Amino acid sequence: MVLTLYIDTIAIICCMSLIVLFFVSMFCNPFLRARRLKKWALQAAEKEVDTTDTAAAPVSIVIPILEDAPELAATVEMMLQQEYAAPFRVILVADKGNALVERLSAENKDNKHMYCTFVPNSSRYMSRKKLTLTLGIKAADTDWVVILEPTCTPLSTKWLAALAPSLATDNRLVVGYTALEEDTRTSWRYQQLRSSFYILTRTLRGKTYRHAGGFVAMRKTDFMKRDGFSGNLNLLHGEYDYLVNKFGDDMATTVALHPETHTLTKAPTKKEWINKQLYFWETRKYLQGGWFSRFLFNIDNIMLYLNYIVAILCLVYGVIEERWLIVSVASANILLTVLLRILFAHKAIKVFNVDLPAWRVIGFELMVPWRKIRSYFKYLKTDKYEFTSHKL
Structure with missing residues (x-):
C-alpha cells in the first residue's frame, strides 16, 4: 500500500511538473509575448x-x-x-x-x-x-x-x-x-x-x-x-x-x-x-537599462531547455517503469511544445513577411544560447584594442 502511494505521488509530481513547465515555457517566448507588436503591425x-x-x-x-x-x-x-x-x-x-x-x-x-x-x-x-x-x-x-x-x-x-x-x-x-x-x-x-x-x-x-x-x-x-x-x-x-x-x-x-x-x-x-x-x-x-532585456533572454532559454529536459527524463522514466500516465503526459508536453512554438514562429514570420520555414525554429532556438556563449568566450580572447580608437 505504501509502495503504491509512493508511486502515485511520483506520478502526480511528474505530471504536475510537466504541465507547469509547459505553460511557463510557452510564455517564455518572445514571439508569444509580442502581442502588441503583432497587433500594431497588422493595423499599420x-x-x-x-x-x-x-x-x-x-x-x-x-x-x-x-x-x-x-x-x-x-x-x-x-x-x-x-x-x-x-x-x-x-x-x-x-x-x-x-x-x-x-x-x-x-x-x-x-x-x-x-x-x-x-x-x-x-x-x-x-x-x-x-x-x-x-x-x-x-x-x-x-x-x-x-x-x-x-x-x-x-x-x-x-x-x-x-x-x-x-x-x-x-x-x-x-x-x-x-x-x-x-x-x-x-x-x-x-x-x-x-x-x-x-x-x-x-x-x-x-x-x-x-x-x-x-x-x-x-x-x-x-x-x-x-x-x-x-x-x-x-x-x-x-x-x-x-x-x-x-x-x-x-x-x-x-x-x-x-x-x-x-x-x-x-x-x-x-x-x-x-x-x-x-x-x-x-x-x-x-548602454543603460539592459538588465531586464538580458533577464528575459536568459529566462526564456532556461525555461525552454528545462521543459525539454524534464519532459525527456519523465518520458524515459515512464517507459522504463511502465508508467504510461507519465509517458502520455511527457509525450503530450513535447508534442504540444514543438507544435505551438512552430505556430508562434509562423505568426511572427508573417508579421514582417520574412521567407523563413517556421518548422526549423525548433533547432534554431535551441542553438541561440550556445552561439551566444561561444561568441562571449571569443570576445574574452579578443584584444580589447580592437574595439577602440584610443590605441595609446
Missing part, C-alpha cells in the same frame, strides 16, 4: 500610404560611407525616387576620393534631393564612423534626420511617405525593422528576426535599449544639444545602439511598423557576422 499594414501629404515633416537622409559599398548606387537610386510630397534630401558622407560617391555627386549635381560632403583625412580620438555620422547630421537642414546604412535598402518608393506618420510632433526618435537578404544563412536570418522581436517589443513598451537594425530617425536638435556621441567616442562600433540608447526617450520613441517602412540589408560574410556579435559585447558596457 491596413493603412494606405499617403504620398501627397505636403504637411509631412521635411527629412534629411544621411548615408555614411566608409568603404566600397556596391549596394550604394541602388540605395541612392531608390531614395531619389521616393514619392514624398514634403522636402527631403539625401546626404552622402564619405572620405575624399571615394570614386563611387564622387561619380554619384557629379551625376546628380543638379538634383535638389542630393548632397555630398566629405570627411577630413584624420580623426585620431574619434571613430571614423561616428565622425562621418556627425558631419552628416550637421549638414542636415531639417530637424528630422534619418540615418541609413549604404548596404540597407528601402523596398519601396513609398518608404519615406510610410515613415512620415511616425515623424510626429511628439516623437523624438523612430526605429524600424530590417531583414537580411534571402541568400543569408537561414539561422542568421532567424536570429535577426528573434532579436528584433525582443528589441522592438521592449521599445513599444517604452523601454528603449538598443538598435534592432535598419534605420534610425532622430531630431538634429536633440543630437546637437546633447553632444552627439559624447560618452562613446572611443568605440569603433556600436553607433546605432548608442544613439537609440542615449536619445530614445521612453515616452517619445516609436517603431515604424508599416510594411513599406521595412528595409533589406545585404547578406553579411561570416567574418562580418561574427564581428557584429563580438562588437556588441563591448558596446553593451556603455
